[in-house]
Each structure stands twice: as C-alpha cells, then as structure tokens.
Amino acid sequence: xxLSRRDFAKRSAVAGAGVALTGSVGVLATAPGALAGAVxxxxxxxxxxxxxxxxxxxxxxxxxxxxxxxxxxxxxxTRAGVTKLESGEPTPSNHDGTAAFEGPRGTTLLVNNxxxxxxxxxxxxxxxxxxxxxxxxxxxxxxxVVEVSxxxxxxTEWVGIAGTSTNCAGGATPWGTWLTCEETEDKxxxxxxxxxxxxxFEVDPHDRRAGRAPEPVKALGxxxxxxxxVDPARGHLYLTEDASGPNxxxxxxxxxxxxxxxxxxxxxxAAGAGRLQAFKCFDSGGRFVDDLSRATRPGTVYxxxxxxxxxxxxxxxxxxxxxxGGEVTRARKLEGMWWADGGAYVVSxxxxxxxxxxxxxxxxxxxxxxxxxxxxxxxxxxKDPERDGAFDGPDNITVSPHGGLVIAEDGEGVQxxxxxxxxxxxxxxxxNDLNMGTAQKPSYSEFTGVTFSPDGRTLFANIQEPxxxxxxxxxxxxx
Numbered sequence: 001x002x003l004s005r006r007d008f009a010k011r012s013a014v015a016g017a018g019v020a021l022t023g024s025v026g027v028l029a030t031a032p033g034a035l036a037g038a039v040x041x042x043x044x045x046x047x048x049x050x051x052x053x054x055x056x057x058x059x060x061x062x063x064x065x066x067x068x069x070x071x072x073x074x075x076x077x078t079r080a081g082v083t084k085l086e087s088g089e090p091t092p093s094n095h096d097g098t099a100a101f102e103g104p105r106g107t108t109l110l111v112n113n114x115x116x117x118x119x120x121x122x123x124x125x126x127x128x129x130x131x132x133x134x135x136x137x138x139x140x141x142x143x144x145v146v147e148v149s150x151x152x153x154x155x156t157e158w159v160g161i162a163g164t165s166t167n168c169a170g171g172a173t174p175w176g177t178w179l180t181c182e183e184t185e186d187k188x189x190x191x192x193x194x195x196x197x198x199x200x201f202e203v204d205p206h207d208r209r210a211g212r213a214p215e216p217v218k219a220l221g222x223x224x225x226x227x228x229x230v231d232p233a234r235g236h237l238y239l240t241e242d243a244s245g246p247n248x249x250x251x252x253x254x255x256x257x258x259x260x261x262x263x264x265x266x267x268x269x270a271a272g273a274g275r276l277q278a279f280k281c282f283d284s285g286g287r288f289v290d291d292l293s294r295a296t297r298p299g300t301v302y303x304x305x306x307x308x309x310x311x312x313x314x315x316x317x318x319x320x321x322x323x324x325g326g327e328v329t330r331a332r333k334l335e336g337m338w339w340a341d342g343g344a345y346v347v348s349x350x351x352x353x354x355x356x357x358x359x360x361x362x363x364x365x366x367x368x369x370x371x372x373x374x375x376x377x378x379x380x381x382x383k384d385p386e387r388d389g390a391f392d393g394p395d396n397i398t399v400s401p402h403g404g405l406v407i408a409e410d411g412e413g414v415q416x417x418x419x420x421x422x423x424x425x426x427x428x429x430x431x432n433d434l435n436m437g438t439a440q441k442p443s444y445s446e447f448t449g450v451t452f453s454p455d456g457r458t459l460f461a462n463i464q465e466p467x468x469x470x471x472x473x474x475x476x477x478x479x
Contacts, residue, residue, distance in 0.1 A: 053479055054419060054427020058388075065468075067431040072474030074430075077154045077460075078112070078146055080125045080467030085144065085157050092116065092144060093125040095462035095469055097169035097227065097336075097396060098449030099178050101205050106150045108453050109205040110460060111160055111178040112469060113167035116140035119192035125467070130159035132212045136195040139165040143180050145205045152458050152471030160203040161214050165193065168242065169227035169336055169396060169448075170200075175262050178203045179217075181225035183242055185318060198222040198314070200239075202266050210264055218271035220253050221312040223319045229339040231368055235261055238344050238366065240334035241320060244354050247291060247330035249278040249320050250346060250366075252306050271313065277306035278319075281329040281373060292331035293351040293359060300375040302329075304366065331355075331362075336408070340399035343367045345376070347394050349410060360392035360411060363420075377405075377420060385413030391426065396448050401456035403479035408461060410446035417447050417461055421479055430472060432463055 055069035066074050077083075080093035096113040103109040120126045120140040127142030143160040161180065168183035185198045199216030220228075226242040235255045241248030254275045255261070281289040281302040289295075289302055310322045320330070333349035348362040363377035382392035393411025400406045404421040406429065417430040430447075437443030445465040452459055459472040 052427075053421055053425045054429070055474070055477075058428050058431050061433050064433050064435070066463075066470060066472075067433050068472065069429070069474070072472060074473075075152050075471045077110075077148055077152065077469040077471055078144075078157060078467075079469075083154065083157065085128065085159065087128060087130070087158070089128045090125050091157060091467065092127045092142070093123065093465070093467035095464055095467045096167060096448045097171075097180070098451050098460060098462060098469070099170070099172035100451050100453050100460060101172070101176055101178075102454045103147055103205075107155060108148050108150075108458075110146040110148065110451075110469070111170075111180075111203055111205050112144050112146055112449065112462070113170055113180055114141050114143065114467070115166055115168050115183070115464070116142075117166040117184060117191075118186075127162045128159055129162050133159055133161055133214060134163035135161065135201070135214045135216070136163040136165070136193055136197070138192050138194045139163045139197065141165045141167040141182075143167060143178065143203050145203075146469065148471065152453075152473060158208070160205065161201055161211055163195075163214075164201060165197045168225070169240075171228040171230065171337060171339075173202075173230050173261070174232040176204075176206060177263060178205065179228045179266075181228060181239075183224045183226055185222070185224055185314065196222070198224065200225055200228060202264070204263060207263070215267060217266045217269065218313060219266070219269040219273040219276070221251065221276045221309060221319055222314045224248065226335050227337040229337045229344050230261070231339070231344075234368060235259070236368065238337065238346075240337055240346060242333055242335055243318075243320055244332060246320060247332045247355065248334045249323075249328055249330060250334060251309070252277050252279070276309045276312045278309060278323065278328045279373075280305045280307050280327065288326060289329050290325070291351075291356050292329065292348055292362060292364070293355040293357040295362070295375045296357060296359075296378065298375050298378050302373045304371050304373050335410075336394070336396040338397050338399055341365070342369065345397055345399070345405070346373075347397055347407075349393050349395055350379075361394040363394060363397065363405070363407070382411065382413075385411055388414050388431065390414075391416060391418055393446075395446060396450050398450050398452060400479070401452055402476050406450055406452075406459065408447035408450040410448075413444070415444045415446055417450060417459075419479060427479075429459070430461070434463060434468075436465060 058067040092114040096115040101109045126140035142162040147155040166184040170180040204210035224243040226240040237253040239251040332351040336347040344366045361379035395410035396408040415432040449462040
C-alpha cells in the first residue's frame, strides 16, 4: 500500500510532537560536532546523576597501532601480506565490511570484504584466484573467511569468493550467509575487466561448496552498491548506493510472490525477479524532499514512498541517473547499514558542495511498519578534524549488545571507533594510531567492518589500509 503525502501529513498532525521528535528507539547523538534532540524530563521527576558513558580516556598504544581504554586489549587476527591463507598465500589487503557468524566447536567465522578495484596488477596483495570461486579472473577483490577461536586467536583463513571488484560493505542474512556488495559500475571491457560488475554476491561461510561458480544476484540491481540489510519479517532487502553526480539512492527489493528466503535461494532468481525501487521522501506538510541533507535537526521524520527502477541492470544509463528531478530522494555517501529494533539504521557519511546542505554525517532509522525515516544523528561540519575526539564521517555501523550504536569513523584526520547512546552522549572506544604519513603530515586510515562476536564479548574491526583485522576485548558493560 502506498503511503500518500496526505496520509503522512494527517498522521503527523494527529500524533503531534511525538512523530516530529523521535521514533521508538530514541534520538541518538554524537558530540562534539553533532546535534541531538533534547531528552525530555518527566514532570515532577528528580534529575538523576548520569554516569559518564563509555570506559574512560584512550591510552596511547606503545606499539603504535590501536589506542584503547585502560583494561582493554586487542589482538591482530589478520594483516595483509603478513598472515597466510590456508593455501599459503598472503592475506589480501584493504579490509572492509565484515560479519561474524557462529562457527564449529565454539569458533567464530568472520567474512571479510577486500575493497580492491581494477586490475590485479595494481595491487600487491589481491584476493587469490581460488579454483572454482572466481567470477572475473581480471578483478582483484573478493572476500576471505577467517576462523577464530573463542578467545579471538587466529585459526585459519580461506577465500570465500574471488574475481569481484571493490567489495565495500555488504550485510549478513538471517539464514547465516554474507551478501558482499561491489561498489563499482565497471562493465566488461572497462578498467581491464572481462565481466560486468556492480552486483551483489552471496557467500556462505559454513559451506565452501555453495560458492562454486559464483554468479551475481542480478535481481538486486547493478550500481555502486555499499551495504544491504534484510527485513526478516517481510523479506525485503534494503540497499545503499555510494555515488555522486547525482547523489546516490536508497533501494528496496521486494521478493516475488511465493519466494522463500534461505541459503542459496537468491542465486536461483531471474535477473528481473521481484521489484527494485528507490525511495522518495516527503515531510509532515506533504512537501517533497529532494535530498536527505535538508534535515538539520535530529528527530526529523520523513514519510517514505517507493518508486520502481526502470532498468535495474543499467544497460545504458546508471540506475540513479534514470530518474528525473522530483521523482526520488537522494543523499551523498549512503554507506553502512544495520538491521535492529525492527528497522534499518542507514548512514550518510558526509555532504559537501554537491548537496543542498553540508554536514559531516547522518545516521537515519527506517521503520518499515510506519514507513518513516527518522534522523537519529547529525554531525555538523568538523572544522578541526586533526583534533582527537572531534568525530565525523560515520561509515560502517553496528548495534551494540551493550547498548546504543558503535560507529566506524571514515572522516578526515584522526580516526575512531566510538559509541553513541540514546540520550545524546558519546564515548570513544578506539583510535587508529598507525600513522601512514609523516610526522609533519600524519595520515590515518579509516576503520571498517565493525561487528561483535555472537556472544557479544569481542568487538571485531578493521583498519582498512594496509589491511588489519583486530579483535578487541575488555570489561564491556551496559551503557
């Protein structure tokens, strides 16, 4: 059923400030450099002293890799060119999106994207072309599967898929597989590729045979994919697009009638199966919203409608360019996603001159039941990115089993993992101390692939360049 602008306006008028302020999971915020909706106090209630969130200040790492709060420690699980696959070949570089799954005998299986674009000759450590697991032998990217013990120690690593390109984020499925997303639109014959790219592929960490002769899930469209989540109740898939000129889109894929999700089932779909649609937002007054950067106040709620994609395989025109002005809503740097609290958390990392309003990051929450999109976090433009603690550029995201969100920073200057709570407070979890530049001009790579182990005791994250996977443990507590 289409949620009309008039229906949304009526609903907003009836609900009043409740709809205009926040969704059911509260307004999240970050600071400094971020704006948050105020948390209202109950009438007559005594103010309660708030415990400082987090785990205290970060302690510089004498090894020059990862600063953590006192009492926390890390372990390097994989490092590009240093650790080895079970084949004896080196671990590939440029670690990105990651998910954790329960493995055999108390182990954890981590599926790790490697964001490597273009020909293999351009990279020192591309994903090895494992026999039977290659899509395009000219492409350098793919996924590896890492098995770790219950205490986070490296056990082994193998190739999950090879011959894909620019594997950025992705998403775990409720049936225990990983959807890896290509952030590229290269066609066969372009940039050295022998096959067309820009698709989603499924990787099964539990069954190596399932990945034989990999084929893309063309029903999900061909564009600069970033991340994907699955609505376990309705079967929809939501997907982000990281693109500009024009800005990218948020997509929803609806399965065809009678389709049942499960391991390997997406591969059986025809290229045109189901409906791929792009989002279209409007405010409580029924006015069309052309770009998500227009929202400057956390707690802003938009109604959402969905518009059919004309040519999902982008035979001649990129999907995002197939829509005219006023047909869809756009956003710059639509990146990480995570399904929790009955909906999808969606990140827009930043907006600059290409967008109506500049910012250094937004986190939204899409409620599929209400068909609303609520701004939870907004970062103002960070004027001093070299200052430690000035968070900006959210990218990969996860919902913490200990409360709130954990966000991987991909901004300018210093890079962090940090937490954000419902009441508007934030706290640092880690800082990348690996300087890839010089003492005069330091440079720090982004964090990626933030995810907790199934038991919630270990936080896994990557430093994208050169490509390091880390396991962080410590005295986690409810925030």
